[in-house]
Amino acid sequence: MNAIELGPFVFATERFAFLLAAVTFFGSFHLLTLWHIAGVREDVRAWAFPAAMIWLLGARTGYVMQQWDVFSQHPLDIPKVWQGGVSVWTGFAGLAAFAILAYARRRAAVAPLLAAAFAGGLVNLGLLSLKETDETAALPTTAFPTMAGDFTQLNERDGAPLILNLWASWCPPCRREMPMMMDVANTIQGADLVFANQGETPAQVTDFLDTLGLGDRHLLLDPTSSLMARFDAVGLPTTLFFDASGTLQNVHFGEISRTELLSQIATIDTAASNLGDGDIPDSDQTGDPQ
Structure with a gap:
């Protein structure tokens, strides 16, 4: 919970x-x-x-x-x-x-x-003590559109941890944390930070990014908010932390601080660096559960 x-x-x-x-x-x-x-x-x-x-x-x-x-x-x-x-x-x-x-x-x-x-x-x-992370929720095999018109699959990790931020432009905490998180996304090494917009059109997302002067390099679109449903996110923003194997390690609901974000990234990045190449499953083994 x-x-x-x-x-x-x-x-x-x-x-x-x-x-x-x-x-x-x-x-x-x-x-x-x-x-x-x-x-x-x-x-x-x-x-x-x-x-x-x-x-x-x-x-x-x-x-x-x-x-x-x-x-x-x-x-x-x-x-x-x-x-x-x-x-x-x-x-x-x-x-x-x-x-x-x-x-x-x-x-x-x-x-x-x-x-x-x-x-x-x-x-x-x-x-x-009631807080727990559902580690059975795997990254989807769905291909999500990016702002550049391409498609990307979140489960194709290539051995890098993933920080997945679910957000929308109408959400005040999302608007407050986005500049800081974008700054971190542009500077961190050894992990990927991806912003999955929930339920909005490319035009709405573009207007928001232009207002704050942010780029769209780390963004993808989830027009049906499928990621919120998949990971039982009851509100926005929600930030999910996956290790290099695509296993969900932690979930942060609500606005996140720079300190907490970097601390969680360091935790999963350290765990990834301690794994041997043979310990990281192939990306096609982290798809949708049956």
């Missing part, structure tokens, strides 16, 4: 787990302070929001430090928390420091803070 649908809304599992953990934290903290008398209760509850912000700041700072080789080249990406990317343990380290301050200033806030954080952490881990 890589995404969760709630009516008309679709959330990536990681983002939904984060949001539900936050709701659990504030809800638990509220319940755990009900036994305080009125004046003390309001004072204790005032510590909840700063604690959450300290956790988020610590978690984001830890993640940025871990991925500094990427963020140092693109510092404007650091505040883009909505793209994902936190280090849970550095977040809890920041929260522990905040709890020490709370112990010195308002001791009554410490126990509900830590208990609520524990509850939120359990909810987050529980939802993330």
